[in-house]
Every structure is written in structure tokens, then in C-alpha cells.
Amino acid sequence: MNVSVRPGELCVLLGANGAGKSTLLKCINGLRTPSRGSVVWNGRETRRLSVKEKAKIYGYVPQETGAGGGLTVMETVLSGRLPYMGLSPRPEDLQKAEEILVRLKLERLAFCRLETLSGGERQRALIGRAMAQEPEVLLLDEPTSSLDLRFQYEVMGLLKEIGAEQGIAVAAVIHDLNLAMDFADRAVLLWEGSVLAEGRPETVLTPERIEASYGIAAEIGRFGERRVILPRI
Amino acid sequence: MGTLREQYARLSWKKGILFGICAAALLILAVAACCLGVADLTPGRLLVTYLPGMDRILSAEPLSPREENILLMLRLPRVAAGIVAGAGLGTAGAAMQAITGNQMASPFTTGLSGAAALGAAAVVVFGGVPAGMERTATVTAAFLMAVLCAVLVFGIAGLKGMGAEALVLTGIALNYLFSAMNSTMQFIANEDQLPAIVHWSFGSLNSLGWTDVGVMAVILLAAFPVFFSQGWAFDLMDSGGDEAARALGIDAGKVRLMAGGAVTLVTAGIVSFTGVIGFVGLAAPHIARLLIGKDYRQVTPFSAVTGALLVLAADTLGRNAFSPTTLPVGIVVSYVGVPLFLFLIIKGRRRGL
Numbered sequence: 231m232n233v234s235v236r237p238g239e240l241c242v243l244l245g246a247n248g249a250g251k252s253t254l255l256k257c258i259n260g261l262r263t264p265s266r267g268s269v270v271w272n273g274r275e276t277r278r279l280s281v282k283e284k285a286k287i288y289g290y291v292p293q294e295t296g297a298g299g300g301l302t303v304m305e306t307v308l309s310g311r312l313p314y315m316g317l318s319p320r321p322e323d324l325q326k327a328e329e330i331l332v333r334l335k336l337e338r339l340a341f342c343r344l345e346t347l348s349g350g351e352r353q354r355a356l357i358g359r360a361m362a363q364e365p366e367v368l369l370l371d372e373p374t375s376s377l378d379l380r381f382q383y384e385v386m387g388l389l390k391e392i393g394a395e396q397g398i399a400v401a402a403v404i405h406d407l408n409l410a411m412d413f414a415d416r417a418v419l420l421w422e423g424s425v426l427a428e429g430r431p432e433t434v435l436t437p438e439r440i441e442a443s444y445g446i447a448a449e450i451g452r453f454g455e456r457r458v459i460l461p462r463i
Numbered sequence: 464m465g466t467l468r469e470q471y472a473r474l475s476w477k478k479g480i481l482f483g484i485c486a487a488a489l490l491i492l493a494v495a496a497c498c499l500g501v502a503d504l505t506p507g508r509l510l511v512t513y514l515p516g517m518d519r520i521l522s523a524e525p526l527s528p529r530e531e532n533i534l535l536m537l538r539l540p541r542v543a544a545g546i547v548a549g550a551g552l553g554t555a556g557a558a559m560q561a562i563t564g565n566q567m568a569s570p571f572t573t574g575l576s577g578a579a580a581l582g583a584a585a586v587v588v589f590g591g592v593p594a595g596m597e598r599t600a601t602v603t604a605a606f607l608m609a610v611l612c613a614v615l616v617f618g619i620a621g622l623k624g625m626g627a628e629a630l631v632l633t634g635i636a637l638n639y640l641f642s643a644m645n646s647t648m649q650f651i652a653n654e655d656q657l658p659a660i661v662h663w664s665f666g667s668l669n670s671l672g673w674t675d676v677g678v679m680a681v682i683l684l685a686a687f688p689v690f691f692s693q694g695w696a697f698d699l700m701d702s703g704g705d706e707a708a709r710a711l712g713i714d715a716g717k718v719r720l721m722a723g724g725a726v727t728l729v730t731a732g733i734v735s736f737t738g739v740i741g742f743v744g745l746a747a748p749h750i751a752r753l754l755i756g757k758d759y760r761q762v763t764p765f766s767a768v769t770g771a772l773l774v775l776a777a778d779t780l781g782r783n784a785f786s787p788t789t790l791p792v793g794i795v796v797s798y799v800g801v802p803l804f805l806f807l808i809i810k811g812r813r814r815g816l
Binding site: 256259260261281282284285286288289290292300301304305309310312313317321324325327328331337340341343344359363 | 466467468470471474691692694695698699701702703704706707709710711712713714752756757758759762
């Protein structure tokens with residue numbers, strides 16, 4: 231499987247449940263070892279990199295956000311500096327965390343515990359944590375799945391902005407094909423562990439491929455400039 | 464208000480001050496524990512004896528040589544043992560809860576207490592120890608059995624990838640095994656041996672001397688840096704699991720092995736001298752959480768203080784409540800700790816903690 235994501239680009243990984251989207255993300259950042267083949271970063275196999283080295287390259291927002299624990303939003307974002315800092319945050323780590331919190335409009339919630347936040351706020355805090363890692367690639371596993379409509383659009387907009395602003399390659403697993411149409415620069419459609427199609431979302435997401443991948447017939451309509459996928463029911 | 468950085472620094476200071484208050488409470492309790500007992504020692508008499516010039520300010524009598532001996536050779540080592548044992552079991556409990564992701568865990572979750580008791584019971588039942596070496600043999604056997612048990616638990620859990628679930632389940636299984644072996648020992652023991660085995664399992668600070676305290680303290684001081692350096696790792700493993708921690712550069716399996724090793728050494732080191740002092744390892748981290756919140760970077764050091772407070776308060780009560788009879792600290796600690804624990808839980812619920 232060959233998938234490419236360029237710096238500053240938002241790439242969405244699409245496909246039915248079990249297609250291998252989350253597994254692909256975890257193979258990329260080394261949380262899982264591929265049964266065959268290898269993941270290469272700048273000429274080095276990622277499995278040969280230390281856990282800390284990988285954490286400096288790949289920021290990761292897991293599917294299970296883990297609402298427990300006693301960390302505040304500020305500390306959650308600061309924990310993203312762990313690949314760089316020792317036991318206590320340095321002044322530059324605190325400054326970085328503060329910049330991110332301001333950028334994500336979380337400064338008002340900085341000293342609230344993560345578990346007390348709404349799903350959207352928590353997701354932003356975890357994106358902030360991944361940003362604090364100063365990664366070259368940002369990987370997100372279903373960042374919008376537990377969010378209401380407004381937060382889904384807010385989070386996708388945010389991912390597109392930070393990818394473009396900071397030149398980070400962003401790859402996100404999502405299920406909502408219309409979000410993919412609206413925000414993604416690039417889409418990868420997976421099916422049974424292999425790439426069915428890759429490219430601009432409007433070229434990847436055709437009615438035929440949607441039916442082949444998801445097993446449901448769909449039409450693509452136009453709503454002004456936007457393309458909208460309508461499953462046939 | 465200031466910048467977020469300034470607010471963060473202020474909050475860190477406030478937590479430091481709260482820790483200082485708890486440490487001061489421990490110091491006051493330690494002085495009270497030194498004074499309370501059959502021999503009439505008061506803080507004033509201690510000051511007059513040990514601080515030059517205080518006799519001009521206070522009208523108290525200095526300690527007699529006999530009283531000084533009681534203080535230095537009996538009460539102080541006992542108070543120090545209570546502090547070291549409580550601090551050790553408290554921090555080990557916090558670490559165990561972190562690495563198992565289970566707030567019902569304690570240092571004894573991996574079966575250490577049963578294994579140590581078996582080691583001690585084996586010395587009592589099978590004997591063969593030169594005269595005068597009984598105590599050393601009991602301590603050594605208890606320590607080695609506890610370490611052996613931990614090696615088995617972590618070894619088996621390691622075969623399953625050193626996950627939290629494998630660790631807890633293996634520990635529970637071995638707990639049952641050692642419990643059965645202890646029952647077997649008690650079954651085959653004669654009527655002289657049985658009270659000795661049962662008494663060991665109560666957990667007590669009786670007859671602990673400076674050497675014992677020194678050994679326990681050295682083990683604890685060696686383990687503290689391990690516990691305190693893993694605060695972030697504990698927090699991330701607790702809140703997001705192993706994968707989230709790994710994505711931030713933390714190898715959860717390695718942390719579990721390292722912290723588990725430190726928990727084993729501290730717990731085995733303490734219980735081999737004191738016998739089983741239960742409840743502290745479970746309750747001290749929870750009391751710490753109710754005071755300071757759930758962040759392990761604070762919970763771990765606070766658990767040392769709450770554990771020490773709990774054991775010292777229980778031992779002082781056990782020494783004085785039915786004087787001259789001394790109740791073992793392992794029994795009294797639940798009588799002292801449970802009401803306090805329940806009070807804090809109810810208060811914490813109201814505050815939404």
C-alpha cells in the first residue's frame with residue numbers, strides 16, 4: 231500500500247468499518263507493527279526509531295479520548311511537550327502550551343480538568359496536545375465521530391487551518407463523506423486493507439466506488455458550489 | 464489574572480503550600496506520638512532537654528537518662544518506622560493503581576503480602592535457624608518470597624505484553640495460591656507455632672529498631688525517584704491508556720516494569736519487617752486524591768504523607784487506647800482509616816470530586 235500526504239495537506243482516510251483505516255494510522259506512527267512491509271520516514275524504517283523519536287515526528291489523537299485522569303487542559307497540552315522536556319516543563323514549553331491554548335481558543339478553560347469538558351472542547355484540547363508535539367505528521371483517528379454537527383465542522387476547519395499554517399501533513403480517519411468533500415485536500419478510500427482509490431475527494435468519491443466500498447448506493451448532488459453525497463434509501 | 468504561565472506557576476505554588484501543610488501535620492503528629500505513652504514526655508520537656516537555653520524560658524523538667532533512653536531507643540524508631548512504612552505503602556499503592564489502571568489496586572494486588580506471610584510462616588514452622596537468628600531469618604524469608612512472587616507475576620504478565628489486565632489477573636490468581644499455602648502452613652503448625660504465624664500477619668511496629676528502620680528507609684529512598692519521575696507517565700496511562708502514552712513517547716510496558724519493580728522492593732522491604740499492614744496502600748492514594756485531585760504528579764508525593772499520617776496515627780492510637788496493651792497497627796489502621804476515608808468520600812462527592 232502506498233499512500234502519500236504532503237506537508238500542509240489535509241488527507242482523509244475513508245472506508246467501511248474493518249477496511250483498515252485505524253490500523254493504517256497505527257502502523258504509520260509505530261503503535262502497531264505491520265505484519266508485512268515497512269513504514270519508512272526520511273529513509274529510516276519507523277520501527278527502528280525510538281518511542282520518543284516517533285513522538286517528535288507523529289502527533290496522534292486517538293479514537294478513545296480517555297476522559298478520565300486528573301490533568302487540566304493546560305497540563306494536557308503540556309504533556310505534548312514530553313518528547314522534548316524532562317520532569318518539569320521549561321519556560322519554552324509553557325510558552326508553547328499557552329500559544330496553542332490561545333490559538334485553539336481554550337485559554338478560558340486552561341485550568342479545567344479534561345473530564346469536565348464537552349466532547350468538542352476535549353477534542354480541541356487533544357488536538358492541542360498533538361500540536362504541542364510539533365509533529366511533522368498529525369494523525370487523527372475519527373476526530374469527529376462523537377461530536378455534534380457544529381463541532382464536527384469546527385474541528386475539520388481547525389485541522390485544515392493548522393495543517394496549512396504550520397506545514398503539517400494531516401491525516402484523519404473519518405466516516406462522514408460529506409465532511410471529506412467539504413474539507414479534505416486529498417482522500418484515500420480503503421477497502422479490505424488496500425487502497426481502492428486516492429486523489430481529490432470529488433474524484434475518489436464516485437457513486438460506484440461508494441457502493442463498492444460501503445455496500446450502499448449513493449448519488450452525488452450539487453448544492454451551489456458544494457458536492458453532497460446522498461445515500462439512496 | 465496574568466498570563467496562563469503565571470497562573471500555572473501560582474497553582475503549582477498553592478499545591479506546594481498544601482503539601483507543606485500536610486507535612487507539618489505529620490511533624491506535629493510525630494511529636495505527639497513521641498510524647499504519648501506510659502512515660503510522661505511532653506513537648507516542653509523535649510525542648511528543655513535538647514534545645515540549649517530553653518530551660519530559661521520553660522519551667523519543664525529535662526528528661527531523665529531512663530526517659531531519654533525510652534525516647535531514643537523505643538519511641539523515635541517506632542515513629543520513624545511508622546512514617547517510613549506508611550510513606551512506602553502509600554506511594555507504592557499510588558504507583559500500583561497507576562500501572563494497573565485500577566483504583567482498587569494496592570501494593571498487595573500482586574500477592575506480595577500472602578507471599579511474605581508464607582515466607583515468615585515457613586521459618587516458624589520448619590525452623591532450622593541458629594539461635595538468635597530467628598528474626599533475621601523471618602525477615603529475609605518474607606522478603607525473598609515477596610520478591611519471588613513479584614517476579615512470577617511480572618514474568619507471567621510480561622508473556623502477555625505486560626498489560627494492566629494481565630498484571631491484575633495474575634496477581635489475583637497468585638494471591639489465592641499463597642493464601643491457600645498460608646492456610647496449609649497454619650493447618651500443619653503446632654500450637655506453639657500457630658500464634659506466631661497469626662501474630663506476624665497482623666502487622667505491627669513492635670520491636671523495630673534503628674537498623675530495621677534504616678534498611679526500610681534506604682529501600683524507600685532508592686524507590687522514590689522511580690515513583691516521582693513517572694508522574695506524567697502515570698497520568699497519561701491512567702487517562703488515555705497505553706497507546707496514548709506511547710504516542711507521546713512513553714513506553715507503558717517499560718514504565719509498568721520499572722514502577723512494578725520499585726513497588727515490589729518497597730512493599731517487600733516494609734512487610735518483611737512489619738508484617739502485613741493492609742488498607743494503607745489502597746486508602747492513602749484515595750485520601751491524597753480527595754485532598755489534591757487526581758493528577759499523579761501530586762497524588763504520588765501526597766500519598767507518602769497521607770500513608771505516613773495514617774500508619775502513625777493508627778499506631779499511636781493502638782499504643783495508647785488500651786495501654787499497657789498495644790494493639791497491632793495492622794488492625795488499628797482500618798479502624799482509623801475507614802471512618803476518615805468514608806468521611807472524605809462523602810465530602811468529596813458533595814464537592815463533585
